[in-house]
Amino acid sequence: MSDVIVTQSGPVLEIRFNRPEKKNALTGEMYDAVESAFKRADGDPGIRVVVLTGTGDAFTSGNDIKDFQARAATEEGIQVSLFLNALSSLTKPLVAAVNGMAVGVGTTMLAHADIVVAVRSARFVMPFTSLGLVPEAASSLLFPLLVGHQRASALLLLGETIDAETAYHWGLVNRLVSDAELMTVAGDYAARLAALPPEAVRQTKALIKNGRRDVSGRIEEELALFRHRLRSAEAAEAFQAFVEKRNPDFSRFS
Numbered sequence: 001m002s003d004v005i006v007t008q009s010g011p012v013l014e015i016r017f018n019r020p021e022k023k024n025a026l027t028g029e030m031y032d033a034v035e036s037a038f039k040r041a042d043g044d045p046g047i048r049v050v051v052l053t054g055t056g057d058a059f060t061s062g063n064d065i066k067d068f069q070a071r072a073a074t075e076e077g078i079q080v081s082l083f084l085n086a087l088s089s090l091t092k093p094l095v096a097a098v099n100g101m102a103v104g105v106g107t108t109m110l111a112h113a114d115i116v117v118a119v120r121s122a123r124f125v126m127p128f129t130s131l132g133l134v135p136e137a138a139s140s141l142l143f144p145l146l147v148g149h150q151r152a153s154a155l156l157l158l159g160e161t162i163d164a165e166t167a168y169h170w171g172l173v174n175r176l177v178s179d180a181e182l183m184t185v186a187g188d189y190a191a192r193l194a195a196l197p198p199e200a201v202r203q204t205k206a207l208i209k210n211g212r213r214d215v216s217g218r219i220e221e222e223l224a225l226f227r228h229r230l231r232s233a234e235a236a237e238a239f240q241a242f243v244e245k246r247n248p249d250f251s252r253f254s
Ligand code: COA
Pocket: 021, 022, 023, 025, 026, 058, 061, 062, 063, 064, 065, 066, 101, 103, 104, 105, 127, 128, 131
């Protein structure tokens, strides 16, 4: 079974992270598959809405940390860049159905979704600094706008985990549901969006996003720093600690 499952049902394209044994950690191939699905949705007039979800008890645990280690040694992570650009420029409405833990890009991608439904057991965390990294997906721009400067700092500087109730009160989530209700409620939102006049929906989405100045510029600015950070000794220590299932030790860094 593929690590990303894409299924079309009428006007709705569902994209499902499907690597539950690794908590849906995202590999380069998975970014490629999701990017292709976004492009397919944009190019196909028969698709009016995209739904994004995950299999199992995690939405996604973020970028695969072993891939981070490999990227630090080899290439530039072009797949992530292409994925983020396709996500931020998607013209069709995106409904995220958050079925559990959303880590790193699992949370940052939600700032690009138009409707977010989450199970009550979902948790949200962006542990970039503790991995020796910096934020991505324009989260350093979008989260202060979405939740305010201090809350964004707790999330992005401290890497605090918030529960679903907090995410709802901070405006990151439209609706909290039980596990059993998740796909029905997400499907209802998708059906309502799909029944509306499609051009009016696309133009309205574009207008709503117009206030976010230079998201693509911020994505590139963050990624330039991110690539540099991936090769840092701080990140190397964080990744190795994860692989060895121990706490990282940053005491030797200045
Ligand atoms: N990259 C690579 N492997 C990952 C992963 C990731 N981001 N997230 C989870 N996994 C793997 C674990 O190593 C484990 O593999 P193993 O069975 O071979 O040991 C498996 O997925 C299950 O994860 P586990 O940690 O046992 O599950 P948990 O329910 O105790 O915890 C998380 C789930 C998501 C809280 C925890 O796995 C975690 O913190 N992962 C790292 C998240 C992260 O830092 N992502 C990068 C963000 S920028």
